[in-house]
Amino acid sequence: MSCKMTIEQICGAVESPFFDRKSARIDAKALAVHLIAFANADGGVIAVGVEDDGTITGIDSYAENINELLRAPFDFCKPSVRVETERLSCTNRNGKPDHILLIEVLQSSDLHANQADEVFFRVGDKSKKLNFEERLQLMYAKGTRYFEDTPVPDAGLDDLDLGFVREFTSRIGYRKSPEEYLRENKEFLSERSGKEEVSAAAMLLFGKNPKHFFPRARIRFVRYEGTEARVGARMNVIKDVMFEGRILQVTEKALEFVGSQIKERTYLGADTRFVTEPEYPEFAWKELIINAVAHRDYSIKGTDIQIKMFDDRITVESPGTLPGIVRLNNMRHVHFSRNPKIAQFLHEYEYVQEFGEGVDRLYEVMEAAGLPQPEYKVEAFMLYATIRNTKLGGNCGGTTPVTTTDSTTDTSTVATILAFCAQPKSREEIMTMCGLKNKNHFIKAHLKPLLESGQLRMTIPDKPNSRNQKYVAVKTED
CATH class of the missing domain: 3.30.565.60 (Heat Shock Protein 90)
Incomplete structure (x- = not known):
């Protein structure tokens, strides 16, 4: 058994999506609900012989019921739930030697239900019974059923773009007609009770207007x-x-x-x-x-x-x-x-x-x-x-970012701006590149002098406030 919990941890732990405590008096059918919930979720551990408040009542006085509980994963779960068990020695609330039964429920790729065909899922510290829609979603998630294979109500062959199907079949080297591809491959088209049905996958992949059937598939x-x-x-x-x-x-x-x-x-x-x-x-x-x-x-x-x-x-x-x-x-x-x-x-x-x-x-x-x-x-x-x-x-992969402070007007900043503006750049891009934050200072100390000296020019002359304005360095002859 992979679970390693001490007696102190078992009594003091908070019940959660992965841990629960149960009295040894619990009915086997009731225990099966929690076994199913853990198996359908991420697995977990059930400590039998400990009350909800952490009091140890033990299992030794309930030998017959414990045998029933040990059969619960097989007798009351469909399909059977895989578990590993371990008995831990302890002292019960009366000060007498006793035992706790640890049941580790293993995560399962199957969908499990009880004898009444009810499905449960562990949510927080509770075992939640799933409604029909939730059960379907769990089936899809576990792959016991694929939603993409389900038929789309009121959809037919006319709702599929056979021209696009032909493009796809040509791409994959399929030589038959688009209709044959849809019918003979992956059950994109199937027949039930004499009616042709279109699968969800066919509509999402080849539909003329998928949003008519799946408005949020976007x-x-x-x-x-x-x-x-x-x-x-x-x-x-x-x-x-x-x-x-x-x-x-x-x-x-x-x-x-x-x-x-x-x-x-x-x-x-x-x-x-x-x-x-x-x-x-x-x-x-x-x-x-x-x-x-x-x-x-x-x-x-x-x-x-x-x-x-x-x-x-x-x-x-x-x-x-x-x-x-x-x-x-x-x-x-x-x-x-x-x-x-x-x-x-x-x-x-x-x-x-x-x-x-x-x-x-x-x-x-x-x-x-x-x-x-x-x-x-x-x-x-x-x-x-x-x-x-x-x-x-911060640092760009071990290299040095080009940064200056807003109070700097040295030649390195000028060189940086001119090199950066070999291709047209916006004012915001230049400021970000140089690490400058003060717009007014940037315009007064950097942008204006470079424009006046002819080293930079505006891409849209005489429109310095245009949102589309960019600045490009003026190449000089060597």
């Missing part, structure tokens, strides 16, 4: 000014864009737009040459977005994938918890596809590269760039994935 991009989201009169949203269509269209449009929003930083390298690099590695932000498209829970129809960009981070919010047996502590090395058909489709377009290696490579890429590790968290039915660009506020 990506929303929101850009905030600053490092926090504000609402009301202080709202700081500066971009809010929606991407809709088939999965390939949504993916392509989102990646292209987000790429246009990634800033570049220029700094003085170790060899005194200027180096330009993006604030995030390309693979990193693309991996977050593609992962969300490939693995989101499309059965959750009340929300969409959201990409939220702040000055210091990008967070991608994806509907659905971690699928199968993937958990926060093993996700670098354990792979499970919630939507295998969608993932395979994206693989054909080279968006999904090597199955199961993306998250691990994401960590490696961020580390190589000198950036913090990716951050993942699960809240309710949403997965949040975040990457940060904090290195860019």
Whole structure:
């Protein structure tokens, strides 16, 4: 048994998603509820012979019932729940030698129910009975059933874009007709009771108008000014864009737009040459977005994938918890596809590269760039994935950023500005590059003298306050 708990820990621990205490008097059917809940979640430990308040009543006086409890994982759970047991010696509340029974419930990739076909899931310190929708979502998450294979109500072959299907089949070298591909492969089209049915995967991948059936199967991009989201009169949203269509269209449009929003930083390298690099590695932000498209829970129809960009981070919010047996502590090395058909489709377009290696490579890429590790968290039915660009506020990979103080007017600042403006740059870009914060001082001490001396020129003459105005260095003859 892998669980190592002392008597003191068993009596003093707070009941949680991973630990519970039960009296030895508990009925075997009642114990099965908690066994099922732990198995359907992340596993856990039940200490039998300890009351809810931590008082040790022991198991030795309840030998017959303990035998019933030991059969509960097999007699009252469908399918059987895997457990490991251990008896710990202790002293009960009466001061007599006794024992506690520890039952470690192992996490399961199966969906477990009791004899009444009721499904339970561990939430906090309670074993929650799931309703029909929650049970379906758990089935999808565990892969005992794939939502992408379920039929779309009122959808037919006419709702699919056969021209796009033909493009795809040509790409993968399939020589038969688009209709044959849909009927003969992956159950995109199936027949039930004499009626042809279109699967969710077929609609999301090949539909003429997927949003008619899946209105929230889209990506929303929101850009905030600053490092926090504000609402009301202080709202700081500066971009809010929606991407809709088939999965390939949504993916392509989102990646292209987000790429246009990634800033570049220029700094003085170790060899005194200027180096330009993006604030995030390309693979990193693309991996977050593609992962969300490939693995989101499309059965959750009340929300969409959201990409939220702040000055210091990008967070991608994806509907659905971690699928199968993937958990926060093993996700670098354990792979499970919630939507295998969608993932395979994206693989054909080279968006999904090597199955199961993306998250691990994401960590490696961020580390190589000198950036913090990716951050993942699960809240309710949403997965949040975040990457940060904090290195860019400090040292750039062992090289020296070009920075000055606002009170400096030395020649190195002039040289920096002129080198940086070899291509047209905005006033804000120049100030950021030089580490200058005081706009008025920058204009008076740096920008105006360079314009008057002819070393800089405005791209739109005589419009220094234009929002589109940029400045470019004037090349001189040697």
